[in-house]
Amino acid sequence: MFDIHEIRSQFSILNQEVNGKPLVYLDNAATSQKPNSVLEAYNRYYTEINANVHRGIHTLSQLATEEMELSRRKIQKFINAEHDFEVIFTKGTTEGINLISYILTSELKKDDEIIISYLEHHSNIVPWQMLCERTGAKLRVIPMDENGVLQLEYLDEFLSEKTKVVSLNQVSNALGVVNPISEITAKTRAASDAYIIIDGAQSAPHFKIDVQTLDCDFFVFSGHKMYAPMGTGVLYGKREILEKLPPFQGGGEMIATCSFDRTTYAGLPFKYEAGTPNVGGNIALGAAVDFIERVGHENIQNHENALLEYAQRQLLEIEGLKIYGEKANRTGVVSFNLEGIGISSDVGMILDKMGVAVRTGHHCTQPIMDFFDIAGTVRASFAVYNTFNEIDILVEGVKKAKRMLA
Template identity: 60%
Template sequence: MFDIQAIRADFPILNEKVNGKPLVYFDNAATSQKPQVVIDAISNYYSTINANIHRGVHTLSQLATDAYEVSRHTIQKHINAAHAHEVLFTSGTTHGINLVASGFTQFLKPGNAVMVSAMEHHSNIVPWQMLCERTGADLQVIPMDENGELILPAFDSLLAEGRTKIVAVNHISNSLGTMNPVKYIIDKAHAAGAAVLIDGAQAAPHLTIDVQALDADFYAFSGHKACGPTGTGVLYGKEAWLEKLPPYQGGGEMIKEVSFEKTTYAGLPHKFEAGTPHIEGGIVLGTAIDYLNGIGMDKIAVYEHQLLVYGTQKLSEIEGIQFVGTAKEKASVISFNLQGIHPYDIGAIVDKMGIAVRTGHHCTQPVMQHFNIPGTVRASFAFYNTTEEIDALVAAVKKAQMMLG
């Protein structure tokens, strides 16, 4: 059973009012809300076992270290990584992508190519641009069509054995909701000798992720979009690749021995986790993952698809609405515009009615350029949202249209 009222009761913020109206939170693609169990776990850490990890022999340090590593194993199991040391704690998806891009400096030279898609978040464009500037490699772009789907024959033709070194694509587009055929992309890239990084920021909160089944070389996601704390994330990397990559940062924890003549580095995963980490965040990310698994990722996916279908149907009844991103395979994201009205103005008015949506380019300016629009209104649903809230959104958008049209 999917008991939506029991689930909503887990999230205290859903009882809040905004501008005197009950909060309707449809900005889940930007960040998710947090269940009480996560909020309590943060307080519990600082109240009972706050200490630095991995370095201390005293009791609190041992307890904190154990909790941190238990969380790593929780995440390993959740994404089906082969080894716990393939799970690196990061500050988020952006950190993970930058770590890999920095490490690939040694593998690239002029004439090589890095490939991204036309629907990437800036976080999966800019680090690769910077890498290409450093190395003289070329940045190639997989094009997309007017539905917001990647043109796979063009991807196939761009791949070149010996030239393409890494392909970096998102699992789900944050601005279009498109679910990309990442297994196909991974298999094709591997056949051409290229590594693959998957930006899973939008997929991890909504889908069951199996990195071994996907055969991804790297998979990055953020904790704060999956009911965890901000400033947390995970980079999965195959052991063989993580062994080849150099450390991303130098400092304490990532070393084996240090002298003024030479430093040797610690083994995985510590080689990539310099300094005191976000200890509470890493521990509580495991709590958030446990919470999601307690509901069931498959149940979450089914329920959110129902919200997507319902929301698309109801919004399509609004005269003059223009959907941006109409892929056959979509996650629970609806981006739209109203003819003749700027998306910011719609967002401002529906906010007055207590409804949180995102407006703008969603850190995907190339996507907006592709569709020749300044931005969109984006409603992104989570498993704690309801059809009644979607009805409230539709009514608010109609009111905005009446006021602005």
């Protein structure tokens, strides 16, 4: 049974005031708040079993190793990976995409092509531009329409034997648009042997992920957007691909043998986990998976979609308010501006005075803003602990901002 009051009781940070008003936290696409169970798991590591992993025979090292590897297995189940060693711990989505783009350097040559889309976060644009600079490959960009819907006829046009990488997000962080990843994957598989990368930073918190059904080669996401600590994340890669490609960084943990003459590399996942990992964060990431599983993917998705529908309906009653991506299939995000108010941060500052936390600006998606010929938007983004009453407070705040700034 879905009990919003019981869920909110697990997030101590929500029980505070900001500027004399109850906190209304609607910046979840930037980072989510953390339930007490996650904070307790993180704290327990440092207060009870703090030790380096995989390298010690003493009790604390063994306990820390067991806890972190248990977390890896939880994540394997969470995304339905075939093997736990296909789960690579990272600092987050950005590091995951950079890792992939680096290890693919030897796979590309001059005039090969990389396909991304207009909807991408900068972290799924810049690493591919850098790969193009290293190799002479070319970047091709799937355009979108006025609702943020990708024009897949261009994907059909772009795909060829030159296509070596197709990298897209599953959900847009700026607009909340849900991309038809299964259709994109099917088209790509039929037309090329390209590597398929999915940026799941904005999808993993909101609905069930199945990497085997998606048939992607890589899937990346961040822990801090799905109730885990910052500095945590996951790169999933298919076993045969990760075994074939070179390491990302050299150092401890990623070697099998090391001498001045020659170094051989460890097996998966350690080949891609050089150095001391974020053990406490990785353990807490497993606790965040436990939290999501307890609440239930279906319950989360249904509640957040109801919040989005309610927020959109209420906001559109405000004259002169435009929602970007209004007619697209979306989840978790409503991104908007008020007519005649050119600086979204002005609206955000007024909302903050009312205790409402939203994100303003270009959201690390400047091409999207350029498409709409705007500097930025006001973005309200939802999590499982948000309420309809909080939407009402947001709407009243936007009305107040309009009165003050018009």
